[in-house]
Amino acid sequence: MITMNRSSFPLTVALLALLLSLASGRQSSGAAARRSGRHGEVTDTDTTWAVLVAGSSGYENYRHQADVCHAYQVLKSGGLKDENIVVFMYDDIAHNKMNPRKGVIINHPQGRDVYAGVPKDYTGEQVNPSNLYAVILGNKTAVSGGSGKVIDSKPGDRIFIYYTDHGSPGLLGMPGGQNAYAHDFVNVLKKKHSMGSYKEMVIYVEACESGSIFQGLLPQGMGIYVVTASNAVESSYGVYCPGSVPEPPPGFDTCLGDLFSVAWMEDSDVVDRKAVSLFEQYLKVRTRTSNNGTYDSGSHVMQYGEKSIGEELLYLYQGFRTKPIDVVTYVSEQSKPVGVVNQRDAGLLSLQHQYRNAKEGSKEKEEIRKALAAKIAHRLHVDKSVENIGNILFGKDAAQILNAIRPPNQPLVDNWDCLKSTVEVFEEECGSLGQYGMKHSRAFANMCNKGIPMDAIKKASAKACTNFIKP
Template identity: 40%
Template sequence: MNFIQDQSYLFSVALLLIVSTNSFTADQNIIDVDNRSQTYFNGNIWAVLVAGSNGWFNYRHQADVCHAYQVLHRHGIPDERIIVMMYDDIANNSENPIPGFIRNKPHGPNVYPGVPKDYTGEDVTPENFLSALSGDEHLEARGKKVVKSGPNDHIFIYFSDHGSDGLIAFPSSELLASQFNKVILKMHRQRKYGKMVVYIEACESGSMFDGLLRKNINVFATTASNSTESSYACYFDNELQTYLGDVYSVKWLEDSDSRHSLRHETLQKQFVIVKKETNTSHVQEFGDLRIGKLPVSQFQGSKISEKISTSSVPITDAVRSEDVPLILAARKMAKEKNETLKIIYRKKLDEILNLREFLKSSVRKIVKEIQPFVNASFDALWNGKQKIKQRECYELLYRVFDNRCFDLSTHPYALRYLYVFVNFCNFSNGNASVVELARITMTQFCAKHIIDTNKRIL
């Protein structure tokens, strides 16, 4: 062996020893080697974790995100590179019997301690999310944490909340798929990341990437459901009287919990496990699938950690996300032994049902008003469930519905009916005059016939 070969050999041995001894600290760059992927990673990991809801009945979304923080923190990603966005109204909620305690599975540990409060309350917005993700200097100047990644760094994004066709929800507004993908593309062109992985827990979450996410910009995404179906809540807790988690989310979180090291599992393997165990919806993958060959450690942390659990809790109570408020009200009524309180809870349940029927009836009337403008029957618009093909038309009618008919953040159940505008727009073929007729008709009809209730339609 000559001198150059000898030096190369010694360097390789030294590199492997550095990795195997886990001697570096959490705030150092991570050098990750995985024999199967033959991939070296010498950069920082940044993470953005978002719970887009508020309210006790949405407990599970913040529990998911707090749990995700614990996974990343435990595997060595420092807090200065983890951005957490959550309303933060659960841990010390008046309905929480153990203040400061949030769990993500039955009899699970407290996942709330240590979670950074980077964006809470009214700061949990789509605008702040996109600005923080893209490293906005103006936001940073206001003292807010932003992603400061470069071309060698990896970014992990996890979002948990409600969703609908081509959007995901935040407490007071929504993020459109087109907006999200536009920012990702811009970040790629500006070389603000090396590779990016996105996990989304939401109904119709596949529509955030289907037909939008390019395969050549180093982004790999997985979603809890396809473009036309619900995601599912799980782990009902009798003490807390709410659901602790979401099926897709707890499956990837518990998979990461079950491993000392995330270096020996690829993203694709985690995807396959989660897809198999999430039997309530169709878990999807999008983007550059070659990234799936990389180890999970390059996005969730490389530090060796203690296993939190060796097996997941069987899920026997999964329910569609949109049914959660109804089921919680019914369970509360059934559990109550005091007849006076039982009557009160019965009225609350009836109120939810009546408000939902009011919303459904209103949307049916809107569809009947705009149906004559396209070559499609009412049944085709009402009963169909198509993917978005005419995005510009759909986004326009979504905004009219949100601004003029039912505010989606106030009345989240209205998210269930956005599909009718997807169907209408697809049948319109994007005809500008047809779209304008629909816009005017919806605006006038809602102004005249829909008196917005001061009670939330859940």
């Protein structure tokens, strides 16, 4: 038993008080460190880099380029320099003949122009996986066309990547059907990490089944934190669409934004980015993207990678807004569900509204009717073709096998080369998958997971699509 004489008591009390004071100081400084970012403030020699990617083209996909333009304005208002922001966008929306406000892009029904000032680093066919990977890796000699701008980051720099477009299990869309495969994308991230050319990286992805890009693939220990619009098995959603509430201004026969995307950007527009952490934004975005719990018309926002990075403050990746931004937002009404449209149906909806609003008997109306009929016919053809291939390969068990979902800790497919070859074989024998048909990538992956030889897949595809006329 410890004993204490009377003369030592005042000294002991003083020592205890000192220890308590030191402990309190450590707790306070620890909390402050967490609020300023786990690894401290940004120094004058550290840089925040950003890659913004809209992976689609066409007026019906207006929302993706609107998302990226808005993202640029968020970062620009935060003080990021153009030399550190790389933008991928097809750039066929602002001056499109269907755009009722020529030279202007909006991302909100009452929003300002977000197109002004956006650098067009990679446009048109330059928006492709090869250029994206080269930019992330900082490989100037590997980019083809464009500004040549790359992420020339140093070990102390942070990187923010934002992608928005159509997706499917294991795939992210790019214009012209040049899809980015999850395995390739994650391998690029691994290579970037092995180069030691960044401190930490944050990735936001808006796409259907976007969780499948990282599930079972992205390892810990790479200093990468990912937030996706949906899990590995569900769609993401367009918002501010024709016929929905709130809807676009008159003349806009297309969705203006995507639910996950506008949720994080409209939040970043108004919050103090030096007082809000990535995780706090994730919580707000998760609620809004679920359409306030109505998951039948909303998706599950997911986190992957090193979730501890979520403790860091927004400004480390999105910059710090020094003055109020002139923006109209529905932040105050986020408790109300909004009208949304499945990403895969947004293009169809756009054509339907274009047809409805076109002048009766006009050449334009007839052209839109043909485009609408062709889109519907293509969807039916792709769905039926995949179904027939499955029946040839698996008989009565086809639906169960093609739609099988692997456990959350496993990637979509074990052999990614097999998946790529299966997609190529299908498109050779049955025609392009297109943005809608990408959804069948899980079926193709499951053919590979069952060990079906490529010759058998090719024969089944040829048989299923005997009536398809190859170009």
